[in-house]
Amino acid sequence: MTSAPSFHVLSGQVIAALLATGHDEVVGVVRDTYRMHGRRETNNPDSYFLRFDDKPNARIIALPAAVRGESPVSGIKWIASYPDNIRSNLQRASATLLLNDYETGYPVACLEASQISAARTAASAVLAADLLSRGQAGGQEGGRRGGRLAVVGAGVIARTILDYFRAQGWRFDSLAVHDLNEADAERLRDVAPSLAGERWVAASLEEAVRGASHVVLATTAATPYIHDATLLHAGQVILNVSLRDLAPELLLAACNVFDDVEHCLKAATSPHLAEQLTGGRDFVAGTLADVMDGTLVPDRDKPIVFSPFGLGVLDIAVGRHLLARAVAGGHTRRIDDFFPDTARW
CATH class of the missing domain: 3.30.1780.10 (ornithine cyclodeaminase, domain 1)
Incomplete structure (x- = not known):
């Protein structure tokens, strides 16, 4: 044998x-x-x-x-x-x-x-936040200081992302959590007290996101529901983890970074809808690997959106x-x- x-x-x-x-x-x-x-x-x-x-x-x-x-x-x-x-x-x-x-x-x-799956998703998101925040005003080496962190969607993925932010030494001035289930939002608010000074449950999406330096989108949304361009601002880092929250028009005015372009542009993700809307890929800046090897410098005059399909x-x-x-x-x-x-x- x-x-x-x-x-x-x-x-x-x-x-x-x-x-x-x-x-x-x-x-x-x-x-x-x-x-x-x-x-x-x-x-x-x-x-x-x-x-x-x-x-x-x-x-x-x-x-x-x-x-x-x-x-x-x-x-x-x-x-x-x-x-x-x-x-x-x-x-x-x-x-x-x-x-x-x-x-x-x-x-x-x-x-x-x-x-x-949750850990690699969270590690990917926090790594992207680090790389895409470097060079911002007030940012430390590695970008591990932020103003307000807005988290939309209070599930396991969001909880794990906060855990990785904490473990990687991040500190935010404040944390706003928004979820359709207020009880879940309250639980997530209390997960990592050392991560931010002020922490609260935002009554609306607008209250959480507008003015935030960093945004985590971690919902189960099947179609885009964020349409208001005034919620986004130049240099804001948006971790588009759930992939289908942002209206495609918003991506056209952003610096879009992916984990893999071909994978993200399918399955009715927000980037896929943006490609269908325009018929092209001019809105694609590149990948996180491009940022790491220096071939892509994120445009901080635009909102910076990281869309990870999850490889x-x-x-x-x-x-x-x-x-x-x-x-x-x-x-x-x-x-x-x-x-x-x-x-x-």
Whole structure:
């Protein structure tokens, strides 16, 4: 019998413990992966959507990807988005991540991935805030000081973004939270008291966003609802995490930075609608990798909008990092007989 690879399972409890002490490491993995993606050292095909006739707002998404480099790995994230879950106090998203050996294709690990997905999203957003805020008046090196942080949408993603802002040493003068569910907004307001001086629940979108130095959009909106151009101002950094909040006309007057242009310009995102509206891509400034390598300097005479579609390569890279930590610490459930005899004959 030919020796088969071991198969590891990482539970949500293990993932939570690893992420709780690994904010800087996750940001570093995301930064490095963006650079690799910019150098075309990754494979990131289109996501695949499973939809349901009787559940029109629900979907399960498959994100296959591969990261090469010194420790190549491939895999797939399988993430369900069921917005109606929140009515019964269930999280909207649940996910698993399957990692494969790059050389043989054999699966090597299954990881609980809703936390990985939230962490890589938050790390991406906070990294973008850092890079896109540099050089602003009053900003410190790395841009880790802001006026008002406005957060629209008070769910798990927003909570994780605030956690990463705190862990990366950010400090804001104030924090305004707006959500259609006031109780959720109140909970999010109280998550990170050290992040901002004054913190309040904004009664309206306008109250939260107008005049804010940084804006986080983290809702489940399916179509744009922000149409008022006066809410945006030059140099304002908008983290368009949920992708469908901003009217396409607003993007045409902004400096638009993406994680990946081709991926963002699809699936009826705000950037996709802007492309359809104009018939072109002149509104696209470039990618975050372009900012990192110095080929793109954000136009601070416009609002700066970062639109991350959410690349599968980030999940794969963060999953690989967490698997290595878990194996080194003996924190995985190892299944040595997961595979049958792997010999062909």
